[in-house]
Amino acid sequence: MSTEDILEVERRYLNQGISEEAALGGVAFTHGRGSLLFDAEGKQYLDMSAGIFTQSTGHGHPHVTSSMHRQLDRLWNVHDFPTDARAALCEKLTQHFPEHLQTFAFFTTGAEAIEAAIRAVFGAVSPQRQRLAALRYGFHGKTMGARMLVHWDVGTTSFSGNSVLGYPGYCYRCPLGRTYPSCEMQCAQLVNKHISNKKNIAALFFEPIQGAAGVIVPPLEYWPMIQEECRKSGVLLVADEIVTGGGRTGEFLACSLFNVQPDIVAAAKGLSSGFPFSMLAGRKSLLNEGEFAQGGAASSTFGGNPLSMTAARATLEVLESEHLLDRVKRLGGRLREGLLALKADFPFLGDARGVGLLYALEFVTTPQGKEPDAAKARFFFRRCMELGVKTCVGGHIIRIGPPFTVSEQELEQALGVFGQVLKQMHDQKV
Ligand SMILES: Cc1ncc(COP(=O)(O)O)c(C=O)c1O
Known part of the structure; x- marks a missing residue:
């Protein structure tokens, strides 16, 4: 054609x-x-x-291609039964994710991973914490839960009704009209004010570097300031590294650039060389205890399928060998x-x-x-x-x-x- x-x-x-x-x-x-x-x-x-x-x-990439050919000849989908492909990927991921984020769950799209993270968060916190926080200009996907975290949307109306939205560190267009560094990070201070005043926030969902909004890289002190307040206020940190995770910033996770230790990370895009794959890496206490570890809470038809597992493992092998x-x-x-x-x-x-x-x-x-x-x-x-x-x-x-x-x-x-x-x-x- x-x-x-x-x-x-x-x-x-x-x-x-x-x-x-x-x-x-x-x-x-x-x-x-x-x-x-x-x-x-x-x-x-x-x-x-x-x-x-x-x-x-x-x-x-020849290594990804040959690994996929081998897997194509062996096994495609057994729902979420254990497979050698998934076990091998888990072991490989432990070499790349920080020590406190060594429990994994697998999905197929970025939005699906974000939805799963929302379920994991609400399954772990006290019922009084019914709200989520996020940042203006953030993007987390187009499913309803993900759309609760954005105040603008792609092609559809947003759904941020119950969410608390803070200011990003967008210095070129400071939403507060201030100039760095004389601003003394008023954006982060205001996020922190929301977090400490409202007692019902379960988690802050954030892109360490906002991608779709135009690669907004905040000043280095932005995330450590917010992390400190989240820890004090008992608010979980969920990093959406769907664009940045897997090395795009030169670090395996962009959170490392800011010395931030999230409780859960969502990653996808670059981790599997283009095959449908997304994942959560989280604290055991969040992903493997309580509601999110109940039967079926993290399973889906295509999540963890052996072909995607193989694509991700082969991608990580190329990351290492090259x-x-x-x-x-x-x-x-x-x-x-x-x-x-x-x-x-x-x-x-x-x-x-x-x-x-x-x-x-x-x-x-x-x-x-x-x-x-x-x-x-x-x-x-x-x-x-x-x-x-x-x-x-x-x-x-x-x-x-x-x-x-x-x-x-x-x-x-x-x-x-x-x-x-x-x-x-x-x-x-x-
Ligand atoms: C930061 C971020 N989160 C979530 C998503 C949603 O991923 P998907 O399109 O795979 O649902 C995207 C997609 O571009 C994204 O950039």
Whole structure:
């Protein structure tokens, strides 16, 4: 089928609530290898968003492929009966998660893991604690429980009625109109005020670095301040590391960057090289005692299936054998340098921020006004696609997160294309 044929069939039959980049892209992919994707006509694209931050080992990594082939020949689904594939993954995960987070539960999507974490939390705390806390601009998925944790939503109305929502450490657009560091972290202070005043909060759900909102990296003291208050007030910390977990920031968990020890971590995307997989890692007292350890509380039809277990184990093996965390740190340094240089050259690039191999560009009409400019972001995304580089667009924000296996040369090529497109935008006053 040609690209035109594929697009035509999908336009006719497929629900059109697809992501902004899929809708804008005008491309249909047929295969991928490493950091490269190919469309139906054989045109090549550098995948600078790694699927959707899923392809940490790139597309079709040989070790993941051969491990999956072997598992395909053996066993696909036995509901949640014990399997050698799941036991092997548990053992592998103990080498990567901190000592206090060594009880695991497996699911298939990020939202499903968040729902499970909500069940685990409410199963463990006293019945007086009926509320959850989260942060403004956070994103935790599209199921009802996950939507209780956000005050904006993707394509549907939010459902944050009973939740307590605090301010993130979003310095470029401080929600309190303050400037760091003279603000003395008023955002964290206000989160703490909520947490200490309201006596009925069970847990704070948080992305250590907010992904969908535009890779919002708070100042280093933000999370330790909030952690201290949560501990004092008996509020559990549930880290949503669905984007960041598995090494994208150069640490296995982004919480380590902030020296924060969550009680439960949800992880997914990059941990299984693109196969449907999500998980919770938590304290034994939360995940293996009480209600969440009752019969069936954590089981689901596809959760823990041997193929996903194998994909995750093989991904972790590649992470280890190719020393990918070191690589993320090293290449992340170059990505940072390149993007900051572009920001300095083009004032309509209001901010370029991130850590490791997870970055965002914020497009604005003027640097002073900081008014979000979604048209510029869309132009940038489309033009990069035409020039063979795929990124991720949402509103006025472009996110960049290549596979950890991306080569230096590929990274330079992508930075070159970004520079070329920004110059065109500057010259043509886009
Ligand atoms: C931080 C975060 N949490 C949860 C989710 C939901 O994951 P899923 O789309 O697999 O349900 C996402 C998805 O992008 C996410 O970025």
